[in-house]
Amino acid sequence: MHDGSGRIAVQNLSKQFGAVNAVQNLSFTVEPGSVTGFLGPNGAGKTTTLRMLLGLVTPTNGTATINGRPHDQLGNPARVVGSVLENEGFHPGRTARNHLRVYSAAIGMPDQRVDEVLGLVGLSSAADRKAGGFSLGMRQRLALATALLGNPQVLVLDEPTNGLDPEGILWLRNFLRAYAREGRTVLVSSHLLNEVEQTIDQVVIISQGMTRYNGSLDQLRKSNQSRVLVQSADASGLVSALQEAGITQVAPMPDGRVAVSGATVQQIGDVSAKASIAVYGMQEETADLERMFFQLTQGQYAAPQPGFQQGPPPGYQGPPPGYQGPPPGYQGPPPGYAPQNTPPPGFAPPQQFQQQGQPPQQPQYQQAPPQQQAQQQGQNEGWGGQG
Numbered sequence: 001m002h003d004g005s006g007r008i009a010v011q012n013l014s015k016q017f018g019a020v021n022a023v024q025n026l027s028f029t030v031e032p033g034s035v036t037g038f039l040g041p042n043g044a045g046k047t048t049t050l051r052m053l054l055g056l057v058t059p060t061n062g063t064a065t066i067n068g069r070p071h072d073q074l075g076n077p078a079r080v081v082g083s084v085l086e087n088e089g090f091h092p093g094r095t096a097r098n099h100l101r102v103y104s105a106a107i108g109m110p111d112q113r114v115d116e117v118l119g120l121v122g123l124s125s126a127a128d129r130k131a132g133g134f135s136l137g138m139r140q141r142l143a144l145a146t147a148l149l150g151n152p153q154v155l156v157l158d159e160p161t162n163g164l165d166p167e168g169i170l171w172l173r174n175f176l177r178a179y180a181r182e183g184r185t186v187l188v189s190s191h192l193l194n195e196v197e198q199t200i201d202q203v204v205i206i207s208q209g210m211t212r213y214n215g216s217l218d219q220l221r222k223s224n225q226s227r228v229l230v231q232s233a234d235a236s237g238l239v240s241a242l243q244e245a246g247i248t249q250v251a252p253m254p255d256g257r258v259a260v261s262g263a264t265v266q267q268i269g270d271v272s273a274k275a276s277i278a279v280y281g282m283q284e285e286t287a288d289l290e291r292m293f294f295q296l297t298q299g300q301y302a303a304p305q306p307g308f309q310q311g312p313p314p315g316y317q318g319p320p321p322g323y324q325g326p327p328p329g330y331q332g333p334p335p336g337y338a339p340q341n342t343p344p345p346g347f348a349p350p351q352q353f354q355q356q357g358q359p360p361q362q363p364q365y366q367q368a369p370p371q372q373q374a375q376q377q378g379q380n381e382g383w384g385g386q387g
């Protein structure tokens with residue numbers, strides 16, 4: 001019998017498809033009671049890893065276990081782990097209710113559970129409609145309802161926000177957080193950090209089939225130190241003046257600005273005034289998760305972010321706890337590479353610094369309005385994307 005912990009453990013997991021190393025010696029754990037984001041760029045190996053965890057692909061090496069057991073030794077696995085993978089198909093002529101009845105019977109659950117899960121995902125009013133006429137968002141909900149049939153301790157969702165409108169994303173966020181609060185394990189993959197940032201509290205970041213970071217999102221956020229970008233009349237003069245004043249984490253940037261860490265805007269302003277160097281503007285860059293995500297996965301992106309420089313930025317104090325090394329064989333941008341002014345998906349430019357202002361706050365988790373909260377509890381089956 002499995003240990004009932006709800007813990008996912010991936011150890012030295014590898015998968016080779018012919019010449020393609022889809023997953024290479026991947027190790028991480030996912031604990032119950034939290035929503036864990038499984039993040040990496042397209043092709044990083046997320047789906048392959050999840051498929052190995054769910055017993056759909058045989059690993060070349062290593063193990064992926066739930067409750068200490070590989071999927072094929074879980075007994076009735078649907079009662080332990082529910083999953084939604086990409087491109088799940090439904091019989092188009094079958095109603096949502098009948099689809100769920102078939103699956104419910106297959107795992108030994110009573111018919112009554114079908115109505116429960118329809119309510120949980122807000123599909124009760126569409127229960128007798130054929131799945132073939134469902135929108136993408138409705139199909140996502142039906143797939144989630146199927147995963148929930150066995151009342152599983154562990155939920156594994158591959159890119160679950162695909163096809164959901166903003167209301168659907170908010171609904172899913174609230175649902176998953178509530179599920180985890182019950183002490184269950186939720187693992188959600190995505191290639192976009194900002195899509196799941198408000199949903200997850202733990203994160204596993206992979207790139208090129210290897211683990212780059214496994215730890216809390218807060219820790220990752222804290223490890224990304226802020227810096228001030230200074231536009232001045234004399235960049236090299238300012239660098240010297242700052243260094244003479246004991247501010248050593250200073251670096252000129254390709255665009256003519258100077259990046260300074262470990263000093264306040266006021267200190268920088270005082271030094272530049274004393275050195276008679278005109279300052280035209282200062283911008284404070286605060287902890288930017290997207291930038292950290294980019295740095296951790298850069299070997300797989302085609303181009304670095306604007307302002308990206310060889311070597312660490314000023315004030316960089318080494319990798320965050322949990323960082324597991326650069327991608328193997330990454331040798332920087334290819335010869336002839338010219339930086340483009342195109343931010344990666346989801347990149348948010350830093351806010352303009354204001355002299356009296358506080359550093360920008362991290363986005364707050366937004367409470368749903370009462371009507372949506374009712375939807376979240378499955379009491380109101382009207383939801384966006386229907387039709």
Ligand SMILES: Nc1ncnc2c1ncn2[C@@H]1O[C@H](COP(=O)(O)OP(=O)(O)OP(=O)(O)O)[C@@H](O)[C@H]1O
Nearest residue numbers: 017020022040041042043044045046047048049191
């Ligand atoms: N059945 C397969 N045969 C051959 N190569 C495969 C197979 N499945 C995946 N791959 C390759 O393995 C690598 C990892 O793919 P995978 O789908 O696991 O990545 P992913 O992180 O889920 O990407 P995405 O975010 O685009 O879904 C890719 O290079 C992919 O082309």
